[in-house]
Amino acid sequence: MNICVVGCGYVGLTTGTVLSHFGHKVTCIDIDEGKVDSLNSGKCIIHEDGLEPMLQKQLECETLKFSTDIHTHMRKNEIIIIAVGTPSNGTGQTDLTYIDQVIEYIESLKADQHFQTIVIKSTVPPGTNDYVRNRLLQSGRDKDSFSVISNPEFLREGTAVYDLLHPDKIVVGGRDPLELELIRKMYGYLPSKYFFTSPITAEITKYASNAFLATKISFINEIQRICEAYKGDVSVVAEAIGCDPRIGPDFLKAGLGYGGYCLPKDIQSLTHSAIDKGIVPSLLHAVERVNHSQVDLYIDLLEKEMGTLKDRDITVWGLAFKPNTDDTRDSPSFRLIDGLVDKGSEITAYDPAASGTPKAINVSKDQYESVKGSDVLIIATDWKPFIEADWKRVKALMKGSIIIDARNCLNASIVRQAGLKYLAVGRH
Ligand code: UDX
Secondary structure, three states, X not given: OEEEEEOOOHHHHHHHHHHHXXXXXXXXXXXXXXXXXXXXXXXXXXXXXXXXXXXXXXXXXXXEEEEOXXXXXXXXXXXXXXXXXXXXXXXXXXXXXXXXXXXXXXXXXXXXXXXXXXXXXXXXXXXXXXXXHHHHHHOOOXXXXXXXXXXOOOOXXXXXXXXXXXXXXXXXXXXXXXXXXXXXXXXXXXXXXXXXXXXXXXXXXXHHHHHHHHHHHHHHHHHHHHHHHHOOEHHHHHHHHHOOOOOOOOOOOOOOOOOOOOHHHHHHHHHHHHHHOOOOOHHHHHHXXXXXXXXXXXXXXXXXXXXOOOOOXXXXXXXXXXXXXXXXXXXXXXXXXXXXXXXXXXXXXXXXXXXXXXXXXXXXXXXXXXXXXXXXXXXXXXXXXXXOOOHHXXXXXXXXXXXXXXXXXXXXHXXXXXXXXXXXXXXX
16 A cells, blocks of 8 residues: 655654555654664664654665655555644644644645545544535545545554554544545454445544553552552552453552643544533543642642752653653653742753753763752653662662652662661651
């Protein structure tokens, strides 16, 4: 198949690379020339396990290339995958500007175009597929010359290649069952559970998935607060309830809360879509409220321990929104750092991969160097090198001895054996 993927973000880049690995001829489009040049030279622009070697192999086989020339490639290819960003417009509503730009390009293609399948992979509010289809019809495009399919992506950052190769489900929102066959072929007939449904149902499925994950996290974070008040242990509660197959063990790690490009904006977008139809999304509101106030638990804990936080030297390990990624978008660690800076603390941060840093802080290139002379060390992201840190070395380098485990990921007794004071919320 000849495929054009529009947008070289996490979803577009990984999807394009994996589809070419399945044997298709793929061209990925992006407006950023620098990004396109790097990718064409085999340099992956994101920290994603297994992506760079696959990308280099596919470039060598000449089944994958990157380009800024959207016009030429859209015209030539039978499948156009839309994987552009759908950010929040600031009020929670999804901004469809980039989707609109792609439609404008498709509208401008000649009417005698061969049949084209437009696959919407970007996360879009319910009704977007119909909107795209109607716009193309209104622009004069013959209804028999194209189809618009919703095929939401469920990959996680950090394990995106694995998730694409081992999907637990593939959701196809379309109008003709033949479209399911086309998507199955596109994915190299991967063994998976396929759902063929309406575009609206496919669109809602994506939001429901992320909303449920966020709900699980906020649920366990609320239980964490109750554990803290009664001196219980949230880690044991989570492990025990997770044994029940109706609950399951995943997404029950209490801590600083969820972040990243997807969960926060998708909860807000779903909330917005609900309100648009006169529904009061009480649960979604609560999920967000709990998530946003998680950072306060840790700042309160530290204030209770130290009194004022003014002029305290605090080291934060972890800037990425989760381990194994360089992504810092909507990172809870940034929210924590902002809160501490407001209290007058001096912050030094270290992260093994983070691509961005908050303003007005020192960033260290070395994990151990970063704790030199610090009063407090906070673990804000559960990276493996933090979990396996040499705590005796940390103790020798620090001025103070407080370790705050804001991800409930450390072995408290190992930390204490090194002569450090281990603090967490809801772990007694
Ligand atoms: C998410 C969905 O998991 C994925 O299916 C979808 O396609 C895109 O959005 P991602 O953004 O990569 O993926 O992050 P995810 O692994 O879901 O983690 C989100 C956040 O929740 C992170 O900040 C993480 O630290 C936090 N989290 C996760 C918890 O606080 N506790 C947990 O138990 C799990």
